[in-house]
Amino acid sequence: MSALIFWLLAICAGIGALAVVMSHDVMRLALGLGLVLLSTAGFFVLLGFGFLALAEVFVYAGGVLVLVLFAIMLVHRGEPGQPSLEVTHDPLILVGCVGVFALLLAVLRPVALQLQTSSGGSVDALGSVLLGDLLLPFELSGLLLLAALVAVVSVMGGDRR
Amino acid sequence: MSALLTGAAWGLAAASLIAVAALIGVWWERKVAGRIQMRFGPQEAGPAGLLQTLSDTLKLMLKEDITPTAADVPVFRAMPFLVFVPVASALVVIPYASGWAPFNIATGAVFFLAVPGLSVLGILLAGWASQNTYASIGGVRAAAQMISYELPRTLSVLSLCLLAGSLSTGTIRAEWRWWWVPLTAVGFLVYFISSIAEVNRGPFDLAEAESELVAGYFTDYSGIRWAIFMMAEYGGVVAASLFGAATFLGGGLGLSGVPGALLFVALTALIATAMIWAKWTFPRMRADQLMTFAWKVLTPMALVQLLAVGIALAARVVLS
Amino acid sequence: MSSLVVSIALFCIGLYAVLTRKEVIAILVGVEVMIAGALLVLVMLGSHAANGASIHAVALLILVLAATEAAVGLGLLVAAARRLSTTCVDEMTEVRG
Numbered sequence: 415m416s417a418l419i420f421w422l423l424a425i426c427a428g429i430g431a432l433a434v435v436m437s438h439d440v441m442r443l444a445l446g447l448g449l450v451l452l453s454t455a456g457f458f459v460l461l462g463f464g465f466l467a468l469a470e471v472f473v474y475a476g477g478v479l480v481l482v483l484f485a486i487m488l489v490h491r492g493e494p495g496q497p498s499l500e501v502t503h504d505p506l507i508l509v510g511c512v513g514v515f516a517l518l519l520a521v522l523r524p525v526a527l528q529l530q531t532s533s534g535g536s537v538d539a540l541g542s543v544l545l546g547d548l549l550l551p552f553e554l555s556g557l558l559l560l561a562a563l564v565a566v567v568s569v570m571g572g573d574r575r
Numbered sequence: 576m577s578a579l580l581t582g583a584a585w586g587l588a589a590a591s592l593i594a595v596a597a598l599i600g601v602w603w604e605r606k607v608a609g610r611i612q613m614r615f616g617p618q619e620a621g622p623a624g625l626l627q628t629l630s631d632t633l634k635l636m637l638k639e640d641i642t643p644t645a646a647d648v649p650v651f652r653a654m655p656f657l658v659f660v661p662v663a664s665a666l667v668v669i670p671y672a673s674g675w676a677p678f679n680i681a682t683g684a685v686f687f688l689a690v691p692g693l694s695v696l697g698i699l700l701a702g703w704a705s706q707n708t709y710a711s712i713g714g715v716r717a718a719a720q721m722i723s724y725e726l727p728r729t730l731s732v733l734s735l736c737l738l739a740g741s742l743s744t745g746t747i748r749a750e751w752r753w754w755w756v757p758l759t760a761v762g763f764l765v766y767f768i769s770s771i772a773e774v775n776r777g778p779f780d781l782a783e784a785e786s787e788l789v790a791g792y793f794t795d796y797s798g799i800r801w802a803i804f805m806m807a808e809y810g811g812v813v814a815a816s817l818f819g820a821a822t823f824l825g826g827g828l829g830l831s832g833v834p835g836a837l838l839f840v841a842l843t844a845l846i847a848t849a850m851i852w853a854k855w856t857f858p859r860m861r862a863d864q865l866m867t868f869a870w871k872v873l874t875p876m877a878l879v880q881l882l883a884v885g886i887a888l889a890a891r892v893v894l895s
Numbered sequence: 896m897s898s899l900v901v902s903i904a905l906f907c908i909g910l911y912a913v914l915t916r917k918e919v920i921a922i923l924v925g926v927e928v929m930i931a932g933a934l935l936v937l938v939m940l941g942s943h944a945a946n947g948a949s950i951h952a953v954a955l956l957i958l959v960l961a962a963t964e965a966a967v968g969l970g971l972l973v974a975a976a977r978r979l980s981t982t983c984v985d986e987m988t989e990v991r992g
Contacts, residue, residue, distance in 0.1 A: 431909065447928065468682055468689045471689045472689035483699050499916075501915070507914045518907075522940070536948070542948070543949050548956070555956055566970035569971055569974045
């Protein structure tokens with residue numbers, strides 16, 4: 415059963431990723447990203463990382479993707495259906511990417527085969543890790559978010575006289 | 576396999592609950608709105624006009640399903656469902672009984688806040704795919720509003736999670752004590768207001784402001800697809816009211832058995848009626864007022880609420 | 896094993912999009928796909944490790960970093976599109992805006 419769901423999710427992710435590579439229409443591009451993000455969240459659930467999946471949906475599909483759509487609406491005002499994005503395919507880059515794929519697979523395969531199956535742990539354990547061992551990175555990520563907020567406001571509002 | 580079947584069954588149950596709630600809700604809203612405006616509301620079809628919504632639904636189903644020529648057809652057709660499904664899925668994590676929700680996961684409260692947020696995408700893309708200026712403006716407004724009000728809403732629910740010591744909705748209801756009500760009164764107010772804004776209803780209905788945008792993001796939709804957008808809106812109201820009554824008010828204020836269940840339904844209806852009341856009483860806000868209200872009033876209020884809950888919990892530990 | 900193939904494939908498709916696309920927005924979306932693939936590799940390997948909760952927490956922090964990157968990137972994109980009136984990386988040749 416979970417194998418079936420896994421392959422369904424894999425097909426969805428594949429379609430989304432191909433749309434990101436091939437689409438001429440900006441909106442389809444963003445929809446492809448949405449498909450990739452949602453199927454990634456599905457994979458997280460399958461692997462036992464429920465909270466991460468919800469965070470992905472909350473932050474990415476509900477936040478970042480909307481930001482991408484906003485940016486598209488502010489920047490591109492083309493008609494849908496008409497190609498508004500240029501797509502250039504380069505066989506050399508394709509070969510390079512396949513090479514990277516083979517390399518990564520060869521490096522990571524032994525690691526993946528060695529390990530035993532468990533899961534992402536309970537929410538309680540996650541909370542203790544975030545507020546225990548990883549407290550400093552956790553607080554720093556809050557600081558980073560604040561810095562990003564200020565940065566975006568200053569970049570976007572800067573040209574208003 | 577069985578998990579998938581149970582999930583599908585609960586999804587179907589949620590969709591039917593929304594359909595029934597929308598049938599009754601539209602009638603109730605028109606009645607309440609009529610009374611507020613010193614009219615009677617619908618009263619021709621059936622006793623007290625009860626069958627009015629049913630006949631309207633039939634009419635909507637028989638109407639032609641128009642797709643504009645300039646629209647991005649597949650996206651245009653799919654978007655009502657992308658708006659409806661996330662909203663309906665919120666219903667499966669609501670604790671209908673103490674310690675029990677249909678989909679009782681350890682992170683139910685996060686699910687309730689995160690997954691319905693996906694309908695923002697549907698609304699934004701519905702506006703874009705229509706290729707209509709009014710619809711695009713409506714979609715952008717709706718998205719900006721929904722993202723902004725998600726923050727105070729999340730923070731207000733967070734104070735409940737802090738009190739219960741859990742993110743599970745079932746546990747929140749099981750742990751509920753009467754003194755939570757005075758302690759989280761401000762949080763409940765924030766939750767109530769930002770829930771209205773989340774479902775784009777008046778006085779926060781800038782996304783579908785008929786005096787400026789015709790009907791906002793669903794200007795070009797007709798017939799059954801338009802009805803699905805309306806169902807999603809009522810579904811949002813139902814989910815927000817059920818969740819508010821089940822967690823902030825502890826279901827039937829902590830009562831068990833039949834009186835508790837009846838009180839739970841009554842409190843839910845009360846919250847939903849208050850939402851209708853707000854829509855027909857307050858004038859629509861301006862876009863800048865809307866944002867100012869979210870960021871400068873509701874968010875600080877929710878943060879102060881969170882602080883108060885934290886202090887109360889600390890004081891409890893120190894005193895005992 | 897198959898999830899390893901899928902996540903690496905996702906990463907490489909994202910990489911291909913980043914390398915072939917000319918529009919800033921498409922490159923950013925490609926980067927997001929790459930991050931999704933990389934996160935999936937981490938989580939997949941983490942789901943096999945004994946200390947699942949630590950991997951979970953690290954993945955959450957990466958999610959925050961990626962969201963920050965996307966927000967700042969999109970802000971820069973809109974600002975650049977306004978000032979240079981182009982969204983194509985090859986046409987952004989001026990250093991002064």
